[in-house]
Amino acid sequence: MDSFIEHHSNSSGLYLKVNKILHSERSKYQEILVFENEFFGKVLVLDNLVMTTTKDEFIYHEMLAHVSLRSHPNPKNILIIGGGDGGTLREVLKYPINKVLLVEIDEKVIEVSKKFFSELSSSFNDKRVEVIIMDAIKWVKNESRKFDVILIDSTDPIKIAEGLISEEFLFNLKKLVFENSIVCMQSESPFYHIDTIRTIYQRFKKIFSNAYIYTAPIPTYPGGYWSFTISFQSLEYPKIRNYYFIEDLKFYHDEMYDAVFKIPKFLKDAIE
Numbered sequence: 536m537d538s539f540i541e542h543h544s545n546s547s548g549l550y551l552k553v554n555k556i557l558h559s560e561r562s563k564y565q566e567i568l569v570f571e572n573e574f575f576g577k578v579l580v581l582d583n584l585v586m587t588t589t590k591d592e593f594i595y596h597e598m599l600a601h602v603s604l605r606s607h608p609n610p611k612n613i614l615i616i617g618g619g620d621g622g623t624l625r626e627v628l629k630y631p632i633n634k635v636l637l638v639e640i641d642e643k644v645i646e647v648s649k650k651f652f653s654e655l656s657s658s659f660n661d662k663r664v665e666v667i668i669m670d671a672i673k674w675v676k677n678e679s680r681k682f683d684v685i686l687i688d689s690t691d692p693i694k695i696a697e698g699l700i701s702e703e704f705l706f707n708l709k710k711l712v713f714e715n716s717i718v719c720m721q722s723e724s725p726f727y728h729i730d731t732i733r734t735i736y737q738r739f740k741k742i743f744s745n746a747y748i749y750t751a752p753i754p755t756y757p758g759g760y761w762s763f764t765i766s767f768q769s770l771e772y773p774k775i776r777n778y779y780f781i782e783d784l785k786f787y788h789d790e791m792y793d794a795v796f797k798i799p800k801f802l803k804d805a806i807e
């Protein structure tokens with residue numbers, strides 16, 4: 536294999552030259568591939584979809600974690616659904632939290648990340664982290680702990696992740712939130728997955744009482760442009776509610792907080 540292509544539609548996609556394949560296996564759930572690309576560094580691919588790369592992972596992980604964590608007055612207990620590469624975990628641990636629980640379906644993703652993406656996965660060694668290897672859709676049915684912030688860091692909502700945007704799952708998840716908890720889900724590309732975004736947005740609004748969308752540029756994801764859907768529940772609207780000092784940020788900073796919620800017209804029109 537000297538090149539990798541992720542098809543974004545029948546006539547477009549992302550091309551990456553493969554310098555070297557570092558790992559390739561079929562886990563119980565999916566095809567896992569890690570290769571080296573000169574420009575993006577190491578690339579993690581699940582079922583032919585690019586999940587993260589050394590060069591641009593900071594954008595996705597910072598934007599998923601910090602917009603939510605900043606919005607809560609005092610985030611102490613955090614839940615991450617998916618996120619087996621450890622990138623979101625790394626960002627969450629930059630806060631003075633008590634505990635973060637990560638529920639990942641595929642332990643092989645964690646293993647592979649520990650081996651090839653130590654800059655993401657070293658966070659698994661932190662004492663505040665608990666990992667449960669289980670399908671979150673099943674797990675949520677029997678869980679009763681509550682969380683201040685819930686981050687859903689999944690693959691595209693097809694195949695094994697499809698159920699994570701279902702009403703049933705989101706209703707079950709609601710048992711695990713306090714009135715002022717924040718729930719945020721990665722919600723795909725405004726260019727390629729507008730129907731998915733609308734579905735997530737509408738369901739969030741219905742189940743968690745309000746929903747907002749914010750976006751970020753992510754070079755290796757479809758359209759180079761990504762969305763996140765967030766609910767503030769009784770907190771009602773986006774606002775920075777804590778100013779804990781956080782180190783080592785490369786993308787997110789507080790001056791951009793309000794701006795990321797100003798979404799383009801085509802996206803605004805499409806979700807309502």
Ligand code: AG3
Pocket residue numbers: 541584585586587618619620621622623688689690691721755756757
């Ligand atoms: N999760 C969202 C990646 C979706 C990318 N989709 C695609 N390439 N079609 C990323 C997991 C990183 N923690």
